[in-house]
Amino acid sequence: MATTNEISIGDLGARAGEAEEELKGESMALNIGPSHPTTHGVLRLLAELDGDIITKCEPVIGYLHRGDEKIAENMTYNQFVPYTDRLDYLAPLANNVAFAMAVEKLAALEVPERCQAIRVLCCELARISSHLLGIGVFGMDAGAWTVFMYTFTEREKLYTLFEELTGARFTTSYTRIGGVARDIPEGWLGRVTDFINGVLPVLDEIDKLLTRNRIFVDRTQGIGTISREDAIAYGLTGPNLRASGVDLDLRKDKPYLGYENYDFDVPVGTTGDCYDRYLLRAEEVRQSVCIIRQVIDTIPDGSFYAEDAKRIFSPPKEKVLTSMEALIQNFMITTEGPQIPAGEAYFEAENPKGALGFYVVSKGGGVPYRLKIRGPSFCSLSILDKLVPGHYMTDITVILGSLDFVMGECDR
């Protein structure tokens, strides 16, 4: 009974301390990206590892910088619409709408109700498309590959709808300043209804695959937790902000496009970890479906562009070819651009990735003097050097996946 132990507790502690001393200084530099599947584009991370733990993480961006703001200063407002497709290229329709709204805000131009309803449809379909991809690749980043197949199948159906509406699957360029390029095609709303009826069972399927999936939950819960204070301080917006418990949705709090007429809920997270961000996006898709149903039920008749904005919106082709006045109007707008008064305006839309803002400064005429694009992904990534240290290396993929960023709008 009275056996003596040669190694006392104190010794153990001291030896462990010595061992730790020995291990120090063996940090490893790891370069992730700019071309790497988990970085979802061309993001580069300079990480410093202590064993498996990340001690430092510096994001390096700019690999996709195209100088969109400089280009915007050298072309008319309508010519810039295709460039907005390439900001958040997973939700081009929503970008088109946000840009048109910003310029219209400066011109104090109100578009007709039908146009607004069409734009709401565009925004919400874009949100579904973006969130489906966001959830799909997030699952893939966490090792659940199957989900991606489900979400991509649904996105394919959406692309067919986009193609029918805009003529392009991916780079839609659908809005013009003062309206949209064309009215919705015959029977299209019915096909949208078919799509949203089909997407809900798929969401349930995804729910079954992920929400209580032990591996997925273990890999995401408590990982990448962003506190409410941090989320605000780093300028996060959209789902990433709401997952941290901040109830801020511009559709509710700064209603535009008549969002105040639609009944929908804004999901808000509690902990702000990766799992919360997943749950939030999944719920937002359901809410978007709910909004789309209401828009389809209540879509008013009327014009799809502001008819009295004769110096801003170029009339449809059939009018240009039959009326002299419309022809002159078309010629003036095509050559000089939509005439926007001097001044400045800032408009943000609640896009799938967060608040996409356009700050337009005009000196009059058809070309912006300065156009600043505020990309939500830019801010989502700026928090990485604070968020990632302390996590395991394998958590990087999960954190990146959960932030749902896109480099097109980050680098602009």
Added chain:
Amino acid sequence: MSQADFASLKERFAYLTERDSADHLSVNCPAKHLLEFCTSLRDELGYDLLLDVTAIDWDVQTSPRFTGIYHILSTTHHNYIRIASDCLEDAQPSLPSLAGIFPAANWHERETYDMMGIRYEGHPDLKRILMWEDYPYHPLRKEFPLAGIEVPFPAADVAESANAKVLPAPMMGGPFVSPSGGTMREIEPQAKDESWTEKEEQH
């Protein structure tokens, strides 16, 4: 934390002036008071979400040439405010950094420094963010041409072995226009480099 209108702000911060705005509350704030004003906005008036930091270049001959622009939103009362602050120096513009009170400003200010060349005093790590570290120009300045300017390739070893350079973009036939104003001929969308023809391209 109610919504601040300009009159009540002016009462507290005498140095503010109102700024023409097509949308929300918009103020001019002298650069030396910027930090103090933004701290009060965040702590006392609830403007806590810094959305955007940018700058405008009012062209080479204008003075003050650069104006820093800030957009802040409140997460409690959901109002925007725009703050404009002129940079005193035209040749070496600078503004106080807000990175100490809004961490979000860190990257935004790096971007504005990169694109406009405005130095943010007190910024923890003011370096380029979109262009590479040794890039010699600030591309969003008005005197910088759209096509770009020839500069050495960023990686010196590659540049030497492959004789690589960063060349201006060929501006043939693109949709680029000259700025608004002037005669019809001048404001029509046109290619900037008119020397390009299809015939030459085929050679």
